[in-house]
Amino acid sequence: MHELAIADSIVQIAGRHANGRRVTKVQLKVGHLRQVVPSALAFSFELVAQGTSVEGAELEMEEVPATGSCLGCGAESRLEMFPLQCGACGGFDLQVLEGEELFVEALELEEDKDASHGR
């Protein structure tokens, strides 16, 4: 289950950026070609986040559709599944343009109310 390894790195990245603050939301970009199962990733994320500053954070996943450029005919097509194939000529020689992304796009952190407002 490679979702567990992905979840692990997400939690590490988020934790590092949060710098001790509590993370409330993690926005993730996932390329279609990564073949991540969202429910499996959400489950792994919850598991790995336990006991860290990321615990309880909402995981928002945005899927990036895969597109490729054909080296045979030059057409750009949407890649839905493996094997990757050109939609125009049926060739298999493609350069992937999008769809291999996997990164944390944004984080939401809990505001440190006590320190900034001082009652």
Ligand SMILES: [Zn+2]
């Ligand atoms: Zn083609």
